[in-house]
Amino acid sequence: MHTVIFGAGAVGGYFGGKLARAGFPVTFLVRKRRFEQLKNRGLIISSFHGDFTINPHLVVESKEIENxxxxxxxxxxxxxxxxxxxxxxxxSNGATILPLLNGVQHMDTLTDRFGEENILGGVCYIESTLNEEGNIVQTSPMHDIVFGSLREGQSEFTSKIVNMLKKSELNVLQTDNIISEMWKKFILLTTLSGITSATRQPIGVARNDLVTRALLVDFIHEIYQIAITHKVPLPEDTVERIIKKVEDLPPAMTSSMHRDLEKGLPIEVESLQGYVLELANKHEIQIPVSRAIYSLLHPFLNGTPQLQ
Structure with a gap:
């Protein structure tokens, strides 16, 4: 299966690198600056699962990609x-999109424009970042992809994806309840990124402080309530399961938003915490914790703010 990796950053670069290393045809569709960087140095991955380097097949325009x-x-x-x-x-050339973006809002954008038949649902669990040289650093056992179809009739295609990912030594789960899985990840990620970014500390700090831990739990409850009101099919024990996941995270673990914040880069606050506020306003739900976290992070939306 010819796979196009749209974006060779910390997430796409890692998964694409694993596929290419396993011998599958992979094309990386990247911006010009990343193209030059990877062309000159190769795609260098330092990983919990073993370091490796590949010479990726690179393009900057989708029209250059065949089949x-x-x-x-x-x-x-x-x-x-x-x-x-x-x-x-x-x-238009026959591809199906598997988005691994943070959040859930992007699914409406993609399905409205391209139709459910051309889009899969997906989430990934990975702790990775780019270092100053542009190399990928992946630092925990997690390198998991959960995905599924939005409609029936794609079982043969999705089975091929499962087989390819497994042969690339990645953890993969195909599910018939992908929207539910995406929302579970959304609640976990939005609260994890919000609390680590607001405190400027890894999750262990918030977890070990009784006051901040209580805030985090309230944060999880707020987003769960919004999801249920929005008619997302989540099980009744979702909050307890997410709290358990937070408790099981390594204390030094943080979020990509926190790392981007520290680097002075733009952050995804609008598509995570901002989307929570959008739904809360739509359904007229009061969410004081979510609103406070969003307000604290909003000045950093486009990177470190410049004082005038």
Whole structure:
């Protein structure tokens, strides 16, 4: 299966690198600056599961790609809009999109424009970042992909994806309840990123402080209530399961939002905490914790603010 990795950052670069290393045909669709960086140095991955380097097949325009079958979309949410024309070309040439973006809001954007038949649902669990040289550093056992179809009739195609990911030594789970799985991840990620970014500390700090831990629990409850009101099919024990996941995280674990904040980069606050506020306003639900976290992070939306 010819896979296009749209974005060779910390997430897409890692998964694409694993696929290419296993011998599958992979094309990396990247921006010009990343193209030059990877062309000159190769894709260098330092991983909990073993270090490796590949010489990736790189393009900067989707029209250069022949016979794309699967597109793993691994961009920041704030880059999605500008990526839509490139995605349109890939879909017109036969590709199906597997988005691994943070959050859930992007699914409406993709399905409204391209139709459910061309989009899969997906989430990933991975702790990875780019270092100053542009190399990928993956630092925990997690390198998991959970995905599924939005409609029936794609079982043969999705089985091929499962087989490919397993042969690439990645953890993969195919599910018939992908929207539920995406929302579970959304609640976990939105609260984890919000609390680690607001405190400027890894999760262990918030977890070990009784006051901040109580705030985190309230944060989880707020987003769960919004999801239920929004008619997301979540099990009744969702909050307890997410709290258990937070408790089981390594104390030094943080979020990509926290890392981006420390680097002075733009953060995905609008597509995570901001989307929570959007739904809360729609359903007229009071969410004081979510609103406070969003307000604290909003000045850093476009990176470190410049004082005038």
């Amino acid at each position: 794309p079958e699967l597109v793993i979309l691994a961009l920041k949410n704030y880059h999605l809009e500008e990526a839509l024309p490139q995605l349109e070309v890939l879909i």
